[in-house]
Amino acid sequence: MTPGARVQAAIEVLDLVIAAARANGAPADRLISDWFRTRRFAGSKDRRAVRELTYRAIRACGEVPETGRAAMLRVATDDPELSALFDGSGHAPAIIVAGEPVAEAGIAPHWLVDRFAASGVSEADATTLLDRAPLDIRVNTLKAGPLDMPEGGERSVAVHGWRYPPETRIEQSEAYLQGAIEVQDTGSQLTCEVxxxxxxxxxxxxxxxxxxxxxxxxxxxxxxxxxxxxxxxxxxxxxxxxxxxxxxxxxxxxxxxxxxxxxxxxxxxxxxxxxxxxxxxxxxxxxxxxxxxxxxxxxxxxxxxxxxxxxxxxxxxxxxxxxxxxxxxxxxxxxxxxxxxxxxxxxxxxxxxxxxxxxxxxxxxxxxxxxxxxxxxxxxxxxxxxxxxx
Missing domain, CATH: 3.40.50.150 (Vaccinia Virus protein VP39)
Structure with a gap:
């Protein structure tokens, strides 16, 4: 896929995500997987790029966007390189027209932003909710013997917790396959400690x-x-x-x-x-x-x-x-x-x-x-x- 085709693919996926959000349908990750299941021509790099573009647009829009294109235009507004891919060539998205709808930037729908403020959550704090989460795991103490932890992690504040970069494929590690570790957010582990x-x-x-x-x-x-x-x-x-x-x-x-x-x-x-x-x-x-x-x-x-x-x-x-x-x-x-x-x-x-x-x-x-x-x-x-x- 060309860079422009990847942008258009993300726009199509975003249309599905927006429709599902309005109808309480399938989550975004499932929609992305289903979209690629019928498009065998897309390689692993294409899948990764489209997924990243899709989530980048989701995180950029506070209110529910009108369309997937409007959501992607919100991202393109601050990214000249992305904006340039709207050139109408091949499978790329159509050229940007002055005055066409652009999704509203923000942390969340306005009513939720107000509820956050009333709950003592500042706007600066709330923006961290749109970052990528790390991959946290819990060591399963029911499995006896020495544990060979996957590389790239560090201890977390949970008693039996470790933290890895978000892209870590922990499910392919021997420790995970043996049931010696479980994927569980550090906060979730801490609530169990309580x-x-x-x-x-x-x-x-x-x-x-x-x-x-x-x-x-x-x-x-x-x-x-x-x-x-x-x-x-x-x-x-x-x-x-x-x-x-x-x-x-x-x-x-x-x-x-x-x-x-x-x-x-x-x-x-x-x-x-x-x-x-x-x-x-x-x-x-x-x-x-x-x-x-x-x-x-x-x-x-x-x-x-x-x-x-x-x-x-x-x-x-x-x-x-x-x-x-x-x-x-x-x-x-x-x-x-x-x-x-x-x-x-x-x-x-x-x-x-x-x-x-x-x-x-x-x-x-x-x-x-x-x-x-x-x-x-x-x-x-x-x-x-x-x-x-x-």
Whole structure:
């Protein structure tokens, strides 16, 4: 493909990404893969270039662009070399016409920028959400013996964490193939450390999803005790079993939940758990480095629904914890509606609970919990709070 053809290809992919964002369709990475699947003529360098152009345009536009061309023109506005490729030759994009639509630059849609400001996130800080994220891994302590770590990494602030450049192909390493390491953001690892799961305890991962945090808890518990991975999404929960087998994590019990009727499936654990982790569904505003188009998908109505779900799940979790036990609330969000405000609301509703400020090597206090972020510690954005039942 010529350089101009690569730009036109990125414009076509961006049209798909924009349409999917408006319709809550497939994520950008899947759309890019599908686009190339029917275009065998494109080589590896072409694929890499188109992908980079696509994500460059996504990161450059705050509001949802009108078209893929408008998104790419936003990038070309500040890049004369890219602008010159709009020459109409061959498969290149058409010549730029004065006055044609150019997407608006920005961090996010205006309403979200306002919510960030209200949550103590400055514009300068928020811009780091559009950087590329590093590749973080967790050493799996369930795999005994010396570990030959892949080259190019360095220790992170997580107890068992390492960090690599974003382009590292860690899945091809021997350590990964043997299950000795797991891909997991440093912030995610730190939130698991807040749980402080111990061997022999009864621990419930209430929103386990595909089980990334469950596996970290299993390692901390040394495959002893009772570990429950619960979720309402059957498909995501089904991915845990093969991951657990690869990691050597045994004794994990999966529980499929019925939304709004979670206690029906968990009644046998009422008042019995030493610890419950609530990694609640949320807006994902802290993960934009990995999914930058997600900021085009979120609406105020969706944010309100997430906040309501989080409050309800916190109340469910409270029923599961024994006196003297602990509850850890986590969201990958930087908005107070899904963080500090949730912690305050929980304590107001439950007089027999107290907050315990997490102690971590990263993050800054936010209300009754900690905020982890790209600009303080280089992690994804998280809010984490820990509560103790009297």
């Amino acid at each position: 749980v402080a799961a111990q061997p022999g305890e009864t621990v419930i991962d209430l929103c386990a999803g595909a089980g990334g945090k469950t596996l970290a808890l299993a390692a901390a518990m040394e495959n002893t005790g009772t570990l429950i991975a619960a979720d309402a999404d059957r498909t995501r929960l089904s991915r845990l079993a093969p991951r657990a087998e690869r990691a050597g994590a045994t004794g994990i019990e999966t529980v499929l939940l019925n939304p709004n009727k979670e206690m029906q499936a968990l009644q046998r654990f009422a008042g019995a758990a030493d610890a419950v982790l609530v990694d609640a569904p949320c807006s994902g505003t802290g993960t934009w480095r990995r999914n930058p188009e997600a900021r085009w998908r979120l609406t105020e109505a969706q944010l309100a629904r997430y906040a309501a779900i989080q409050s309800r799940l916190l109340d469910v979790a409270a029923e599961l914890v024994r006196p003297g036990g602990r509850l850890v609330f986590v969201t990958c969000s930087l908005l107070d509606e899904e963080g500090a405000d949730q912690a305050v609301g929980f304590l107001r509703r439950h007089a027999d609970w107290r907050a315990e400020m997490p102690v971590l090597p990263a993050g800054t206090p936010r209300g009754e919990g900690l905020r982890l972020s790209p600009w303080h510690g280089g992690t994804d954005g998280f809010f984490v709070a820990r509560f103790h039942r009297l």
